[in-house]
Amino acid sequence: MTLEELSKQLKELISTYDTGWLLGDLSGLMHAGGNHTAADQLGKLSSPQRQLYYLAGLLMTSDPRNGTDNMYDPDKWDEIVNLLNKIEQAYAAMFFPKDEVVDDHWQKVRKVAMPSFLDYFNQGPLNFEEQIINWVKDLYAPLDGIVIKETGLQTADFLQFYANVDALHQKNFQGVGLNGTPRANWRDYAKVQMVNTAPEPLKAMMDDTMEPVFYYMADHGIIDRFYANELVSPELPIEKVETILNLLSAERKQSDFLYYTAMKPGNPLYEKPIANLGDGMYQIFEVKQVIHAIESLLEKTCSKTKADTTALVARKGNLLEDRIEELFKALLKRDYKIFRGYYVDGCEQDLLILWKNYAFIIEAKGYNLREPLRDPDKAFVRIKDDFRGCIGYGYDQCRRVESKFLAAQLLDICDNKGNVLETIDTSEFEDNAFSVVVNLKTFGQVQIDLSSLLEIPDESSYPWAVKLDDLETFILTLLARGKGPKEFLNFLRMRETLHDKLICNDELQVCGAFLTGTINQKLIDSKEVIMTTPDHGNIFDQQYRKGIGFRDEKYLIEKKSGRWLFW
Incomplete structure (x- = not known):
């Protein structure tokens, strides 16, 4: 199969999932990879971070009417992993000989081009969040005249937005722990409905504090869903929250995005890492990508004129x-x-x-x-x-x-x-x-x-x-x-x-x-x-x-x- 055929098959396979559920599941897998867990799902992936991002991008650019699945299927996951790795191999094959003379120059060209190409597209940003936060603050705050003129906001507003997103995310994560306190109406954020089928003696041993844990295990995205008002703080009123959400969020919408190396159109989650799920609910795919998206947005904002x-x-x-x-x-x-x-x-x-x-x-x-x-x-x-x-x-x-x-x-x-x-x-x-x-x-x-x-x-x-x-x-x-x-x-x-x-x-x-x-x-x-x-x-x-x-x-x-x- 060609690279295009493999990519189309994968997109069709991934399109059957519910948007919020799969984004949460993929996000959970990315964190698991960082903690060296979930080897059963990640062990066969060649570039887990980028491949999971690619899957999420395919999902966000597929027909939302197909998205109903909200349960992990090991056989389907094996098929997805197989296609991901075949796609990766197809990209690597572009650098192999094709009826051409393999001389010193040919080898030098591939020695430079192949790792540069694969590193560029396979590797996410390798830094700590404080580094990018401090860089954005120190670089763009002195240019607030430009930022305000173009967006109506200042650099501090974007940084406060990120701080509020991260704080909510951490609070929600702590809340689904065994000793945590989940937010009010937390079940309203779930994409699954749990039914306790345990034997009665075991049910009697369970208390209400365990229920959020079970929901989280079945639906990792529950900690990343929110409404705009949850990001409001004394420094960031609802009007500013909504303005930034309009700049950094996108709905699931069918488009021609197919290749993970594509740039026009590219993976929408890099520039808009927040999914608009409808009815006022949003979901973060990866929290750290929000600050990277803010940096990208501010750079474009400050580069519109000579x-x-x-x-x-x-x-x-x-x-x-x-x-x-x-x-x-x-x-x-x-x-x-x-x-x-x-x-x-x-x-x-x-x-x-x-x-x-x-x-x-x-x-x-x-x-x-x-x-x-x-x-x-x-x-x-x-x-x-x-x-x-x-x-x-x-x-x-x-x-x-x-x-x-x-x-x-x-x-x-x-x-x-x-x-x-x-x-x-x-x-x-x-x-x-x-x-x-x-x-x-x-x-x-x-x-x-x-x-x-x-x-x-x-x-x-x-x-x-x-x-x-x-x-x-x-x-x-x-x-x-x-x-x-x-x-x-x-x-x-x-x-x-x-x-x-x-x-x-x-x-x-x-x-x-x-x-x-x-x-x-x-x-x-x-x-x-x-x-x-x-x-x-x-x-x-x-x-x-x-x-x-x-x-x-x-x-x-x-x-x-x-x-x-x-x-």
Whole structure:
């Protein structure tokens, strides 16, 4: 069967489900995957997060008149999983030989295009919610003049909406626990009707507190359904709630969406993650996607004119540099000197941080990635161009300064008029200069192992190319575990030697493997290929559950109490 035939068959199969029930069931499975449970349903999926999102997207773009099923059927689920994996295999097959010469160039193209394509479409946002909340607050609040003009709301309203959604979700989850207190009229939110068929002696042992648990087990979406008035707070009146719901919600409606790589039309749940179930009831598919949808909405709102776009890009670049500077100050604590927006040989540089006899040459790149194309040869050209414009350009800037350190030359730090602000004797830093390129969106495998696309001089080492969120998570985890600059420097030295042998699509897997000792220099020196796995990054989730140190970290008191479960 062709990719189109497989996709149509899957959409027809999924279309028979009730909207609210299946969204809740799929959402429950996504959380179960994060907790390494539900292996019977998720164990055979190749990319559970994206595949479950794809199913939900197919449901939301199918004929709502067909949707009546509200019960799990293991045989039907096996059929769904089989189709999902065949579709995944069909996408991968696009990169296999088709009556063509397989030479070095062919292999290089596929080595870059295949992981980039699959990572882009298979991997959801990999960050913690505080990171995106703080980014949205700091980036868009100063641009509220634009936001208010276009939406009638300010950035704080959108953030309050998300806070209210998350609080309601957590309250509802706690409410269906054995010792919880469910909301009033909680049965009105259910998509199933439970009948207690237990023997009479067993019925006598059950009390009313167990009924919400049973309903939740049969209908996970019961905790995610709500009416607009439930999101009202002193800071967010009903009028604003309804305005935001109009922007972030959609009804189930038949459309041509068929492929999970489709963008026009794409999966509606990415931009509108709230389902309008009718009669005033709504349902969240995934709570965290709401804040991502808010970020996407605000970016589009602030990019409608050339003047607005210019203001947004400038603000984004400054904020990225602010974040990097804050993180290195927290890590190094004292005895550092920072040069920002300085000039070397008449060219502008972003950040140079000197600490003791170490130098960190840092370039910040807020480059937006374009979606990879299906055709491998065309995809390779686009990926290579984007890579050169972001990481390649950032490395060239780093290299300009790094070369001074390698040659032990005097380094003149100048302002934009060529005035020398300070002269640095680089010979004092020995071989302790590290180049770091920090971007906002990762290129995946080709960024984590730079050997595919980045050419460096023989005497140089590869830079560390890292996404801002990963840099923040790694540094804060180091600090939370009582570690500091020494461990960070050890990581940078080790990280330079991993290129040309690393298979990985998430930088935090590398960072986590370093922290746990799973990857060390002895292993690197003895292996030709090193492959990371998702569990290598578990150390960051573990730390997050204890408190990681994000600004305005949510539920920090509850985390430290050890008495709360979070959903």
